[in-house]
Amino acid sequence: xxxxxxxxxxxxxxxxxxxxxxxxxxxxxxxxxxxxxxxxxxxxxxxxxxxxxxxxxxxxxxxxxxxxxxxxxxxxxxxxxxxxxxxxxxxxxxxxxxxxxxxxxxxxxxxxxxxxxxxxxxxxxxxxxxxxxxxxxxxxxxxxxxxxxxxxxxxxxxxxxxxxxxxxxxxxxxxxxxxxxxx
Numbered sequence: 001x002x003x004x005x006x007x008x009x010x011x012x013x014x015x016x017x018x019x020x021x022x023x024x025x026x027x028x029x030x031x032x033x034x035x036x037x038x039x040x041x042x043x044x045x046x047x048x049x050x051x052x053x054x055x056x057x058x059x060x061x062x063x064x065x066x067x068x069x070x071x072x073x074x075x076x077x078x079x080x081x082x083x084x085x086x087x088x089x090x091x092x093x094x095x096x097x098x099x100x101x102x103x104x105x106x107x108x109x110x111x112x113x114x115x116x117x118x119x120x121x122x123x124x125x126x127x128x129x130x131x132x133x134x135x136x137x138x139x140x141x142x143x144x145x146x147x148x149x150x151x152x153x154x155x156x157x158x159x160x161x162x163x164x165x166x167x168x169x170x171x172x173x174x175x176x177x178x179x180x181x182x183x
Contacts, residue, residue: 002072002075003072003074003075003078006062006063006072006075006079007075007078007079007082007164008160008161008164009062010058010059010062010063010075010079010082010083011082011160011163011164011167012143012147012156012160013055013058013059013062013140013143014055014058014082014083014086014163015156015159015160015163016142016143016146016147016156017051017054017055017058017139017143018051020142021050021051021054025047028047029044029047032044041105041106041109044106045106045109045110045113048110048113049110049113049116049117052087052113052114052117053117053120054135054136054139055083055086055087056083056117056120056121056124056131057124057130057131057136057139058136058139058140058143059076059079059080059082059083059121060076060079060121060124060125060128060131061131061136061140062075062079063075063076063079064076064128071125076125080118080121080122080125081171082167082171083117083121084114084118085167085170085171086167086170087114087117088114089170091107091110091111091114094107094110095107095108
């Protein structure tokens, strides 16, 4: 039950971070229009890594404190897999929607950022000082505040359960592609 509660908390964090980031990324993307083309590529790559950082950090913070302050290795592993699957699927969806080659290349480079975030996640499991900062704690406080709004909390509960099922289906489909022999 503890594992389910922790995973549910992680998925709620992913949902809320995703919504917040959609709202924040619009003005940041418009700001990219004033930069040169090469700097725009770097700028868009860097701002695309910000939500991945917060998702990885929240996963570690939740996995580290779910059992009365003691780290839950099972939750950290399952939370990490959920983070990787969610991020991989999000990038793959953006690549599928990309229309011009320039946008495709910018989004395709996010795989390198995801690899960097996976390394960051693994390292942060052993050195949690990297995620113990004011920004992450304020984000967790904001997520808890949003989640505790009476009607919105129930809506988030329902969406999170559906989203957990979606991530599980993604995981099964990815594992099926990896495990099944090619014909």
